[in-house]
Amino acid sequence: MKHITVKGLKLEYRDYPATQPDRPPLLLLHEGLGSVSMWRHFPEKLAARTGCRVIVWSRAGYGGSEPYPDARSPRYMHREGEDMLPAFIAALGVERPFLVGHSDGGSIALIFAGAFPEVPCGIAVMAPHEFVEEETLAGIRAARRVWEETDWPHKLGRYHRDPQRVFCDWNDCWLSPAFLDWNIEDYLPRIRCPVLAIQGEDDEYATMRQIEAIAEAVPDTQLLKLARCGHSPQRDQESAVLDALDAFIRRASGS
Numbered sequence: 001m002k003h004i005t006v007k008g009l010k011l012e013y014r015d016y017p018a019t020q021p022d023r024p025p026l027l028l029l030h031e032g033l034g035s036v037s038m039w040r041h042f043p044e045k046l047a048a049r050t051g052c053r054v055i056v057w058s059r060a061g062y063g064g065s066e067p068y069p070d071a072r073s074p075r076y077m078h079r080e081g082e083d084m085l086p087a088f089i090a091a092l093g094v095e096r097p098f099l100v101g102h103s104d105g106g107s108i109a110l111i112f113a114g115a116f117p118e119v120p121c122g123i124a125v126m127a128p129h130e131f132v133e134e135e136t137l138a139g140i141r142a143a144r145r146v147w148e149e150t151d152w153p154h155k156l157g158r159y160h161r162d163p164q165r166v167f168c169d170w171n172d173c174w175l176s177p178a179f180l181d182w183n184i185e186d187y188l189p190r191i192r193c194p195v196l197a198i199q200g201e202d203d204e205y206a207t208m209r210q211i212e213a214i215a216e217a218v219p220d221t222q223l224l225k226l227a228r229c230g231h232s233p234q235r236d237q238e239s240a241v242l243d244a245l246d247a248f249i250r251r252a253s254g255s
Contacts, residue, residue: 006087011065012036013057016043020051024121024253027097028056029105032170035063035159042234049242050249057088061169064161072169074179077104081111098249099123102234107184114187122252124196124245126233127203130213131183139205140174188217194252195221196244200229200236222248
């Protein structure tokens, strides 16, 4: 594990070097309860499959990264996409990255691509959100019950220095009345790079409208709808996701 200081916060990350020349760097953005470690072996497999440099990091407060000193607001994904992510990219000296985001990480990638359309070479999003659906809220309410009634706090503690804050920041924010109007659809028409949008047909947190809305607003969008797949395509359908990412990155980068 490596560490880098961004905006005064010490963040953890892993960096898998490229094994093929002239390949674009890939930056992985984790889900709302994720971290570097929770990607498991997926970054390593993605690096081996594509030959690209792969960088995966834990956002502030996740994994072993230092937390923000202030409380989370409903605009926490805007903060990541418009402030922290560009600062992280600049600190690493990365140019024209591909962004690969899961869930919250996918939403952050979309915000970034809309705010800085000249920067990303392409983005791939898995189970992203652009607006709040009742299906999402039902899934998050169910997650609260599991958190309170099982050993999930102990399991999540294997991946985060403060699992209670990680869970409550995510769960409380999404279920707050102030979050009901959260929407990032206005960023979509500004995106200029190719987009791959992936979602499982059995996603417990969203409907297919989430990725269909991307295709309606961004002309160069490829959709991949996966059967027998829930909210984590990279785990439920790993081979299909690796195949799709490899083909998409080669096409979008012209290699």
